[in-house]
Amino acid sequence: MFRFSAASKSAARTHVRHYAADFPLLDELFPGTYPRLLVEGDGTDLIDSEGHRLLDAGNHLGACVVGHGRHDMAEAIAAQVRSMEFASLEAGASHPYVAELALELAGRVPVDDAVFSFTSSGSEANEVAVKIARDYHRRRGESGRFKILSRYGSYHGSSYAATTATSIPAFREPFQPLVPGFVSLPQPFPGFCPSCSFEEKSCGESCFEQTAAVVEREGPETVAAILAEPISIPGAVKVPYPEYWPRLRELCDRYGILLIADEVVSGFGRTGAMFACDHWGVRPDMLTMAKGLTSGYVPMGATAVSRRIQEAFEVSPLAHVNTYAGHPVASAAALATLQILDDERLVENAAAHEDGLRQRLEEIGDETPWPTRASVRGLLGSLEIRLPEDADAERFRSLLWHESYEHGVVLRVTRGGQTVSVFFYPPLTITGDAMDSGLGRLAAAVRQVVRATAEGSGADDAARRTERLP
Ligand code: PLP
Numbered sequence: 001m002f003r004f005s006a007a008s009k010s011a012a013r014t015h016v017r018h019y020a021a022d023f024p025l026l027d028e029l030f031p032g033t034y035p036r037l038l039v040e041g042d043g044t045d046l047i048d049s050e051g052h053r054l055l056d057a058g059n060h061l062g063a064c065v066v067g068h069g070r071h072d073m074a075e076a077i078a079a080q081v082r083s084m085e086f087a088s089l090e091a092g093a094s095h096p097y098v099a100e101l102a103l104e105l106a107g108r109v110p111v112d113d114a115v116f117s118f119t120s121s122g123s124e125a126n127e128v129a130v131k132i133a134r135d136y137h138r139r140r141g142e143s144g145r146f147k148i149l150s151r152y153g154s155y156h157g158s159s160y161a162a163t164t165a166t167s168i169p170a171f172r173e174p175f176q177p178l179v180p181g182f183v184s185l186p187q188p189f190p191g192f193c194p195s196c197s198f199e200e201k202s203c204g205e206s207c208f209e210q211t212a213a214v215v216e217r218e219g220p221e222t223v224a225a226i227l228a229e230p231i232s233i234p235g236a237v238k239v240p241y242p243e244y245w246p247r248l249r250e251l252c253d254r255y256g257i258l259l260i261a262d263e264v265v266s267g268f269g270r271t272g273a274m275f276a277c278d279h280w281g282v283r284p285d286m287l288t289m290a291k292g293l294t295s296g297y298v299p300m301g302a303t304a305v306s307r308r309i310q311e312a313f314e315v316s317p318l319a320h321v322n323t324y325a326g327h328p329v330a331s332a333a334a335l336a337t338l339q340i341l342d343d344e345r346l347v348e349n350a351a352a353h354e355d356g357l358r359q360r361l362e363e364i365g366d367e368t369p370w371p372t373r374a375s376v377r378g379l380l381g382s383l384e385i386r387l388p389e390d391a392d393a394e395r396f397r398s399l400l401w402h403e404s405y406e407h408g409v410v411l412r413v414t415r416g417g418q419t420v421s422v423f424f425y426p427p428l429t430i431t432g433d434a435m436d437s438g439l440g441r442l443a444a445a446v447r448q449v450v451r452a453t454a455e456g457s458g459a460d461d462a463a464r465r466t467e468r469l470p
Contacts, residue, residue: 009037009049020414025398036405041068044427044434046410055438057426058411062233062265062380063296066340067429073297073336080332089325098326101334105304108338110277111287113307117318118300118326122264122290123157125301126227128320129260129286130161132305132313133225136258139312145256147218149226151185153192155234156227156262165227168234183218185226186210189238189375203240208247220255225286229262230276233423235416237375237382245280258285258309264301265380268292269341269428272351272378279377285309295337300330346428350378353435357381357424360439367443368450381424385446387453393418396453403445409438422446 012035013023026034037049038059044067046056056064066073080097087095102116117132119125130148137145150156150165157163163171164178172178186193186207193210196203215223230245232238252259261284266276270292273279277287286309290301324330341347358376361383365372371386387393397415400422404411412423426438 009035012037022394022398025394026402029395029398030402033402038410043067043069044430052408054405054408054410055426055434055441057409057424057438057442060296060427061291061412062270062425063291063294064427065268065270065292065346066295066337066344067427070340072340073295073333076332076336077297077329080329084328086324086328088323095326095328095331097328097331097335101326101331104335104338105302108274109287109289109304110275110283111285111304111306112283114287114304115307115310117303117305117320118330119290119302119322120299120324120327121157122262122288122301123159123162124322125264125288125290125303126156126162126165126260126262127159128303128318129227129288130165130225131320132286132303132309132318133258133260135318136309136312137224142221144222145224146181147223148182149185149214149218149223149257150182151187151192151228151232152194153187153189153234153238154229154232154262156229157264183214185214185228187232187238188240188244189232189236192235192238207241208244211248212251215251215255215257220257223255223257225258225260226252227260227262229264229266230279230282231266231271231377231380233265233380233382235382235414235419235421236373236384237377237380237423239375239377242280245277245282249282249284252285260284260286260288262288264288264290268295268337269347269350270378270380270425272347272354274341274347276377293337294330294333295340297337298327298330298333300327300334341428344429349430350428353379353430353432356432356435357439360435360443361424364439364443364446367447369454370450379425379428379430383422383424383446385420385422385450387418387420389418391418391453393420396420396449399449399452400445403449404442407441407445409441409445411442 038046039049040047106114117128152167156165164182167184188203188207267289287304294300361374373384397420401413414421
């Protein structure tokens, strides 16, 4: 096991940029406690430097599908390092590891006769998709088709085009000016467009009419692609109404627009289907993936492109070079992940947990005195809690993350205004008992933070209870 010194904790704090952590607030609430050091993974659990065992219901950010610390994954990766750790795809060179992976993926991905550009992350996979979309139209003599349409409330990554496609002001505003030619479309889930509220029951017809209206207003002959996650997750697990994706496909076909599905989070079984597009039988022109592709054991992403699009690149390849494209060790990790997903029927397991997860999140929401909304597909679930105007929502968010950890569950808690969103998405290997136990712990944490917040004494109460870890 990795040996860490006592200095690790302070070095993590002083020498490493962490995202989504407000250390000054955490210090004020829980002096000397943060950052927590996670040092070991075991199945659905993570173990911290103090020996506390935690259900990983979201620390992995959607990457972990086959579970942590697996010896079969370790062996596949180690064998690849021993035989050939790295060779690039430069000029005429290739290797069988990436070729085997591409064949395996081609049989699974809902893209016609797919060709893969391998990358090191989901952001880069989206970057490549945007480049391909623009270059594809240019090569066919339509260089006026350059606009990329994405949706309010969607996240597509951290590189510049992906940041520009991310229609969430907090991720975009600090980095202006962004990439030209990006336009926002409605998000098919209530509460995420500028003119729509959390209380509305469904978006339905009007959302789609607005989507088509934006395309027509922009001029369909100027639109290169629509980039969208089948199920978008910032703020909530935003499951669209059933007709949305088939209609989006029709709209793209009508105007010669490419449809790019960002399955970086939803791919590889997370939503109870191998890819979320499969829920609606939709075949995009491009599909981007990462995270579950290697279950997070080694970083890797990919952009799958249909043969029809690829044909435009047969004479001269896309001018996007990346040293680690198709990295042999990542390829081995991806092949092992696919094998485990099949052997252990993990996609089916994700689907089987959907109803129970929804019911439990709804019950947890019903226990709070405030409006809540649970949303679930497969093993991807969220509970939004709408706090009263006078509540300190940022403090609530920090307390809830902390209390969940204290109860033995590590998950994601985010905030948009007065809405705090808790996400619950454990590895797909989870059993019914572990689900019950994890959700029971989350329920206890929510109850405690809600009570403390309603009584206005949250910080002090929570700070006193740091001894309860299993
Ligand atoms: N697309 C979606 C839907 C994501 O959720 C993410 C990351 O969370 C990305 C793209 C970016 O992936 P990465 O962080 O690997 O660059």
